[in-house]
Amino acid sequence: MKANTISLEHGAGGEVMQALIGEIILKNFRNKSAGSIGLESLDDGSTIRLENFNPVSELVLTTDSHVITPAFFPDTNIGRLAVSGTINDLTVMGAKPLALTCAVIVPEGFPILDFEEIIKTMDETATEVGVPIITGDTKTVEKTALDSIILNTAGLGITDSPIRDSGLKPGDKLLVTGTIGDHGISLMAHREGFDFDTDLASDSAPLWKLIEPVLKLRTPEGTPLITAMKDPTRGGLANALNEMAAKAGAGILLEEDLIPFKPAVTAACEMLGLDPLEVANEGKAIIGVKAGFEEKVLSLLRQHPYGKDAALIGEVTLENKGEVILRNRFGGMRYVDIPAGDPIPRVC
Amino acid sequence: MKANTISLEHGAGGEVMQALIGEIILKNFRNKSAGSIGLESLDDGSTIRLENFNPVSELVLTTDSHVITPAFFPDTNIGRLAVSGTINDLTVMGAKPLALTCAVIVPEGFPILDFEEIIKTMDETATEVGVPIITGDTKTVEKTALDSIILNTAGLGITDSPIRDSGLKPGDKLLVTGTIGDHGISLMAHREGFDFDTDLASDSAPLWKLIEPVLKLRTPEGTPLITAMKDPTRGGLANALNEMAAKAGAGILLEEDLIPFKPAVTAACEMLGLDPLEVANEGKAIIGVKAGFEEKVLSLLRQHPYGKDAALIGEVTLENKGEVILRNRFGGMRYVDIPAGDPIPRVC
Ligand SMILES: Nc1ncnc2c1ncn2[C@@H]1O[C@H](COP(=O)(O)OP(=O)(O)OP(=O)(O)O)[C@@H](O)[C@H]1O
Ligand SMILES: Nc1ncnc2c1ncn2[C@@H]1O[C@H](COP(=O)(O)OP(=O)(O)OP(=O)(O)O)[C@@H](O)[C@H]1O
Ligand SMILES: [Mg+2]
Ligand SMILES: [Mg+2]
Ligand SMILES: [Mg+2]
Ligand SMILES: [Mg+2]
Ligand SMILES: [Mg+2]
Ligand SMILES: [Mg+2]
Numbered sequence: 001m002k003a004n005t006i007s008l009e010h011g012a013g014g015e016v017m018q019a020l021i022g023e024i025i026l027k028n029f030r031n032k033s034a035g036s037i038g039l040e041s042l043d044d045g046s047t048i049r050l051e052n053f054n055p056v057s058e059l060v061l062t063t064d065s066h067v068i069t070p071a072f073f074p075d076t077n078i079g080r081l082a083v084s085g086t087i088n089d090l091t092v093m094g095a096k097p098l099a100l101t102c103a104v105i106v107p108e109g110f111p112i113l114d115f116e117e118i119i120k121t122m123d124e125t126a127t128e129v130g131v132p133i134i135t136g137d138t139k140t141v142e143k144t145a146l147d148s149i150i151l152n153t154a155g156l157g158i159t160d161s162p163i164r165d166s167g168l169k170p171g172d173k174l175l176v177t178g179t180i181g182d183h184g185i186s187l188m189a190h191r192e193g194f195d196f197d198t199d200l201a202s203d204s205a206p207l208w209k210l211i212e213p214v215l216k217l218r219t220p221e222g223t224p225l226i227t228a229m230k231d232p233t234r235g236g237l238a239n240a241l242n243e244m245a246a247k248a249g250a251g252i253l254l255e256e257d258l259i260p261f262k263p264a265v266t267a268a269c270e271m272l273g274l275d276p277l278e279v280a281n282e283g284k285a286i287i288g289v290k291a292g293f294e295e296k297v298l299s300l301l302r303q304h305p306y307g308k309d310a311a312l313i314g315e316v317t318l319e320n321k322g323e324v325i326l327r328n329r330f331g332g333m334r335y336v337d338i339p340a341g342d343p344i345p346r347v348c
Numbered sequence: 349m350k351a352n353t354i355s356l357e358h359g360a361g362g363e364v365m366q367a368l369i370g371e372i373i374l375k376n377f378r379n380k381s382a383g384s385i386g387l388e389s390l391d392d393g394s395t396i397r398l399e400n401f402n403p404v405s406e407l408v409l410t411t412d413s414h415v416i417t418p419a420f421f422p423d424t425n426i427g428r429l430a431v432s433g434t435i436n437d438l439t440v441m442g443a444k445p446l447a448l449t450c451a452v453i454v455p456e457g458f459p460i461l462d463f464e465e466i467i468k469t470m471d472e473t474a475t476e477v478g479v480p481i482i483t484g485d486t487k488t489v490e491k492t493a494l495d496s497i498i499l500n501t502a503g504l505g506i507t508d509s510p511i512r513d514s515g516l517k518p519g520d521k522l523l524v525t526g527t528i529g530d531h532g533i534s535l536m537a538h539r540e541g542f543d544f545d546t547d548l549a550s551d552s553a554p555l556w557k558l559i560e561p562v563l564k565l566r567t568p569e570g571t572p573l574i575t576a577m578k579d580p581t582r583g584g585l586a587n588a589l590n591e592m593a594a595k596a597g598a599g600i601l602l603e604e605d606l607i608p609f610k611p612a613v614t615a616a617c618e619m620l621g622l623d624p625l626e627v628a629n630e631g632k633a634i635i636g637v638k639a640g641f642e643e644k645v646l647s648l649l650r651q652h653p654y655g656k657d658a659a660l661i662g663e664v665t666l667e668n669k670g671e672v673i674l675r676n677r678f679g680g681m682r683y684v685d686i687p688a689g690d691p692i693p694r695v696c
Binding site for chain 2: 003004005006007008009010011012017020021024025028029030031032033034035038039045046048050052053054059061062063064065066067069098099101102103104105106107108109110111112113115116119120122123126127130131132133134135136137138139140141142144145146147148150152154156158345346
């Protein structure tokens, strides 16, 4: 660790954060595994093996804090983000959400009506997927100590076939469940006071009901169609795909023209000088699918509102191990580097 | 809810926080139960029932955030507090800790060496009870947005006989596992710069190994000796006992002379004008025991370093339902009221 103090990038979901977690957290935690997927996998959650499960299943545990400002943004609030984020980390592990926690930290002076609206939004979001919120914690701090409300949610899920973010194999097809960049770009535009007079809004959504039917699909030989899955949150598609490529020891080739963007996102990105591949999505999943089954998965995804813009965006290659390459319509190629961190601070 | 904005007492573990949770959280969360103990029980954690467990068991889920300042205090730091707090909420539910989460929120400029020391302390504390930390999250915020590091830990445990904080029955004996008031008073003295030149330090400790053997004790008829358990954190003994009395619909009679206090705590309390019954403990449990078995439990507790000062402090009564009464050595009685909130801000 070269720096002596924490910088914003240490919590921004890119290379700098990965170094902090690798050099300080992984090295110091001696006991970090309770099942087949432990902390050292650095996946979206970890598993807990219990005896006497029938059929053989594992629990999945995950957590995320949310520090987004402002707490209210187009068209929702931090409550939807927090509940969706934890449901999505369970979902991309292939786990059915069983229960959530709700921990809030509120500064003195925060309007109680806003607090209640956030709680109501948490309830609505959890109710979408039928997961109960069963325990929580409430802390307050002085007005001068914290600038906005903070939420933490942890989630417990269960699965008989956990999905890793490392499972890509050369030849697999890569899908995304919808348009890319919406959350980060809409937040930035909102902060800057831009009014695009369009549907530029956060994509924050709980994906369990979208993904659940896809998890059940099997090849004729009985193996799951999904080989790997991850939610492209902080650091966006660029960060998530780099992690997936590195962990799989495979390359990723993306077709620029196939990546779905909302026109408003493209326009705002030009205006703000941001790369939509590097910004956070909060209601999307990247799915690796065995070649030949991608249309089947896509058509199933598109039946759900959260998957209507699902698209094939590329494939996994034997060459360029650990690298992500973007090919444009003219055949030109460029590396998609892992970002130092998400370019937009406090995006989630 | 009379107030329009959040005040410090809304997160201070007393009557004001209970009102907020009752009026805003319980009312708005529609789906809040996954097992025999749900959010509406307002216990130290909630349970999740799973099919096909053998022997019949439930999972327990709990969470706490820690916002204590300063993050380093006598003789430990926020890392020990966070890991102990979650282990203790599982412990007082009667659940063996299976796995923890570790979510940190760090302001820009925080020294990385301090960060590492906190992480090491989390590891040491978890290692004491052999529980793995399997997943986490790291967020950063601007220097001006937050004044100190925040930790959130969630914990998953398992039990074949969950213990509620509501289970007291008239006639039960009440024990505490050690001296009262150490954490809150030592923190306050440290903040005020008092040097008592004594062992005035936080009692923060993970209690699983202390309590585990007691959980196994049974009456000759085979029922557990423990009828109710709770950790007297924010709001101290006064808050926890009032909750236990109210939930049980029974009275509690305490003998003032039997409550163990360190002399330094008594001295500091006089100097600072604080009631040690109202301040947070972070390594103590209140245990309700079937009459006749209290000595057996006490002697077992006293074999463990964290239980060496364990004491009988009173009993559960049929009369004075829902009230906590303190009797002094002269026979004088006073009500121990539920505090509005812990008198010491940001104590945990
Ligand atoms: N403070 C921490 N302690 C332990 N593990 C951590 C900590 N911070 C992150 N991790 C682990 O590092 C990995 C990456 O964490 P990260 O938060 O980026 O994942 P994520 O939740 O999927 O992404 P996001 O937070 O953007 O939604 C995960 O395996 C997580 O468990
Ligand atoms: N924001 C919240 N959302 C849902 N439930 C909450 C929330 N805050 C508190 N609760 C519930 O209220 C009850 C009391 O919470 P509290 O935090 O006081 O318990 P505790 O963790 O045992 O005490 P401490 O936090 O002092 O260690 C618990 O059942 C908890 O699950
Ligand atoms: Mg994730
Ligand atoms: Mg996440
Ligand atoms: Mg709590
Ligand atoms: Mg408790
Ligand atoms: Mg607690
Ligand atoms: Mg995370």
